[in-house]
Amino acid sequence: MSGNATWTLRRADASDAASIAACAIEAFRHYIPRLGLTPIPMTKDYRAAIAHAQVWVATQQDETIAALVLDITDEGFLIDVIAVRPQHQGTGVGRALLELAEREALRQGHDSIYLFTNEKMTENRALYERIGYVEYKRLAFAERTRVFLRKPLRN
Numbered sequence: 001m002s003g004n005a006t007w008t009l010r011r012a013d014a015s016d017a018a019s020i021a022a023c024a025i026e027a028f029r030h031y032i033p034r035l036g037l038t039p040i041p042m043t044k045d046y047r048a049a050i051a052h053a054q055v056w057v058a059t060q061q062d063e064t065i066a067a068l069v070l071d072i073t074d075e076g077f078l079i080d081v082i083a084v085r086p087q088h089q090g091t092g093v094g095r096a097l098l099e100l101a102e103r104e105a106l107r108q109g110h111d112s113i114y115l116f117t118n119e120k121m122t123e124n125r126a127l128y129e130r131i132g133y134v135e136y137k138r139l140a141f142a143e144r145t146r147v148f149l150r151k152p153l154r155n
Contacts, residue, residue, distance in 0.1 A: 009100060016064060055069050058097060
């Protein structure tokens with residue numbers, strides 16, 4: 001996190017579930033017309049995620065401005081959700097959360113980190129590729145195609 005950041009990063013607790021859900025709805029709702037369906041992060045049970053995964057929030061003046069859900073799966077260390085409220089996009093808070101995810105993956109013994117996004121979320125895919133993520137598979141199901149990307153964290 002940069003020294004002039006105006007947010008605080010911390011682990012989420014159960015009391016954050018509603019504000020994380022609201023953040024995800026704001027961050028992803030503009031995709032509904034493009035996708036023709038509701039993005040999964042908009043309907044996720046964040047109370048369950050907080051209980052069973054690793055959830056972080058970025059807060060500013062007691063408001064959740066961004067959220068990050070990390071998990072460990074059979075494929076490795078997963079960035080399950082990263083959501084930044086639209087008015088805070090471009091401020092560096094999303095980058096700070098991605099860097100936090102990479103540090104956590106390394107700290108927990110993982111050599112890489114992965115994520116997935118909808119193939120129609122082209123700007124997200126472009127951002128991830130710019131910062132070192134490489135597509136390694138696609139899965140089509142239920143009117144959506146997920147693009148999986150992985151980033152090595154050790155040389």
